Amino acid sequence: MTKADIVQAVYARLGGFSKKESADLVDLVFETMKETLGRGEKIKISGFGNFVLRDKRQRQGRNPQTGDPITITERRVLSFKASQLLKMALNDERHPSELEAKAGSNGSG
Numbered sequence: 001m002t003k004a005d006i007v008q009a010v011y012a013r014l015g016g017f018s019k020k021e022s023a024d025l026v027d028l029v030f031e032t033m034k035e036t037l038g039r040g041e042k043i044k045i046s047g048f049g050n051f052v053l054r055d056k057r058q059r060q061g062r063n064p065q066t067g068d069p070i071t072i073t074e075r076r077v078l079s080f081k082a083s084q085l086l087k088m089a090l091n092d093e094r095h096p097s098e099l100e101a102k103a104g105s106n107g108s109g
Helices: 003-014 019-037 086-092 095-106
Strands: 044-045 051-057 060-064 069-072 077-083
Touching: 003 019, 019 044, 019 051, 077 086
Parallel strands: none
Antiparallel strands: 044 051, 051 077, 060 069
16 A cells, blocks of 8 residues: 555545545654654554654674674664554454454453
8 A cells, every 4th residue: 555545545435525635634643653652652543553662783794695793873763563453453354343342342341
């Protein structure tokens, strides 16, 4: 799925927005996410998952072509951890609305 596909889905599902407005909404969401991650904050999206930045230290590695040792520089990496609801949706054949109902009923009785 591309950003254009997401814009098309917003345009088709929400209605009331032009394609330009839908594109602006999608751009705004992604820009907000980039800014938040750039500040080192994590992003938690309920029912979807968490985006977390981690700092990796400099370490020794190996050039896969030559086998020569190299130093891998320190860097920030982005990791995503899927929520239980997303995992269930990806691994369950039932309709997503049934999963939401099931998740909403957990712990209520």
